[in-house]
Amino acid sequence: MFTGIIEALGSIAGTERQGGDVRLLVKAAGLDLGAVRLGDSIAVNGVCLTVVALRSDSFAADVSVETLDHTTAGQWVAGTPVNLEQALTPAKRMGGHIVSGHVDGVGEVLARHSDARSERFRLRAPAGLARYIAHKGSITIDGTSLTVNVVDGDEFEINIVPHTLTHTIIGTYQPGTRVNLEVDVIARYLERLLWGAGDGGSGALPNDRLNRG
DSSP states (O other), X not given: OBOSOOOXXXXXXXXXXXXTEEEEEEEOTTSOOTTOOTTOEXXXXXXXXXXXXXXXXXXEEEEOHHHHHHSGGGGOOTTOEEEEEEOOOTTSOOOSOOBOSXXXXXXXXXXXXXXXXXXXXXXXXXXXTGGGOOTTOEEEETTXXXXXXXXXXXEEEEEEOHHHHHHSGGGGOOTTOEEEEEEOHHHHHHHHHHHHTTTTTOOOOOGGGOOOO
């Protein structure tokens, strides 16, 4: 579990195909890896990955075919900048919102423009996720916890302050950039509970309600 408050910027140092999936080497010089152990979780652009090898300034993680197919991880190459956050601990401040690191889908940046010292971005979410995005609700974009300012069908807007622009990869976004989206987990569970009330308590959703996690 994570908070969506990015701890450091890193980059993909290399990728290696292994039997259909990929092993990533992530350069994480700005992240304190002193307490990290093999098997720990680190969110990379919002994707929860398990550390399988560790160096003083980098770590390796395996990425499954499922994750490659449903996140932007399949597009990562050496040099790709990434947001990094270590898993939540009891002593960590909950500055963002509850983030699972399980990406719900890939969105696209449509536009950006200046708004005083901030930048406003308009994005499009996959149609199946749009219903979970609410005005002034929370959304995670490439691992960053953000507030939704405008909702218009499957499009929404966010406002990014200068600190976030310089301490995450959001400052690099341009129209056409594809991003990992994770919607508020509370909305997902609420929908499951509401639909479950009408199907004998099984919690099964109609086919068009099913979503990959």
